[in-house]
Amino acid sequence: MAKFAEIKEFMLRQIESGAWPEHSRVPSENELAEQFSVSRMTARRALQELTEQGILYRTQGVGSFVAALKSQSSLLQIHNIADEIAGRGHTYSATLVQLTELPCPTIVATALGLKRNDPVFFSLIVHLSAGQPLQLEARYVNPLQVPLYIQQDFQEQTPHHYLSMIAPLTEAEHIVEAIWPDNFTCQHLQLKKPEPCLRLTRRTFSRDGAVSLAYLTSPGSRYRLGGHLNFALPR
Amino acid sequence: MAKFAEIKEFMLRQIESGAWPEHSRVPSENELAEQFSVSRMTARRALQELTEQGILYRTQGVGSFVAALKSQSSLLQIHNIADEIAGRGHTYSATLVQLTELPCPTIVATALGLKRNDPVFFSLIVHLSAGQPLQLEARYVNPLQVPLYIQQDFQEQTPHHYLSMIAPLTEAEHIVEAIWPDNFTCQHLQLKKPEPCLRLTRRTFSRDGAVSLAYLTSPGSRYRLGGHLNFALPR
């Protein structure tokens, strides 16, 4: 591994472990250069790339600092919570709460082009980042398009990943809302006190029609959506 | 202007003018270094940054090439609140709360590429749909790029619309969050009780750099973001 990459790895570990909290100062170019026995330009490159990735922000004459740690994603990209967490250097895990077949509710029937009370697959999964719940995923899946969905092991592979393999996405619709979570959601997200949550409602299509309808709910304090702005946000 | 930036400008002009078509080869690091009388490392930086921006792609041992031109992001045009309200058949209006020049806070300076306490324009506007507040827009504008911003009448024309005319957008970054509104926000949105709010933080760029940083806050019960799903959502 290149030296500048090793320095990046080191710094990511420090940030992930909490040793370097948000908005705390990180070692200067010269300090890093000495610690790792490299030239300043090499240390600088590590700082620079982490800044471009939105992990750090820097101010000339002042120093380099840890940016806000909230997870981030892009609306334009296909949303994959597991990769997103891994990309931030955190450990991803998932808890499968439920995986059943049930009679299709009216709303879901409309969204997926089924008839009411037709069988539909339903999965409920909590996505965790470093052991902390980051997103509750409630997903309805069209059994006509993905008949083996209910037999999968979603501790190992996210529904998103499995669906991408079985029924390649051709289109996706999104709604983003700020909502007040109900008790059920609070429980699974381990929210002691209710707080504003971001809910992404998403319907995906493959060539043959609607594949799934998913409700992705995340605590507002832990998750944000969007391209990374490489500077700290207030509050 | 820094030398590496001049080289970038030159290359961008060549690409935009069509002199360097897609997938054509661009000068090598050494060629650029000689043409511009700079060191190879400086020429390299120009190539590197254009690559990070997706303008070029490079292959070790082969060369650097013009990438396929970006397709315009749909996100650029989505969030024009006035058109959105009018599109739903409601009457749009706006209340200008504040329009001043003030010393640039650190965060804003970083975001807009200004120096701290440099003068920056600030506008605070409430967007109303059928008389009901729908969005509070707090916007910082780079006076170097839009010097006449402070003289505009934003009761008639939204900042977004004016900025689109003066400094055509080339790029936009977004963050979407679910937040708990402060008292100030509640007041201007006429929220009797605080409720989860959707906050869109958006930084826009024109060809010459960052133009404005805007915080768009809407009550979660009145506003949704994203493509319209053609079915009702559960409440």
Next chain:
DNA sequence: ACGAAAAACTTGTATATACAACCAAGATCC
């Protein structure tokens, strides 16, 4: 003519150095 070796060229990584721009804090002067 063919294949292998060598050369030439490209990008990638790394170092050492120099100076400029900027900021914060302490020292100094009045």
Next chain:
DNA sequence: GGATCTTGGTTGTATATACAAGTTTTTCGT
């Protein structure tokens, strides 16, 4: 006490150099 100056630390830009790694072209031997 307050404004100004100095100083040290930090990031930003630029140069010259060296070698590594990958690709393409040329050369050379058979």
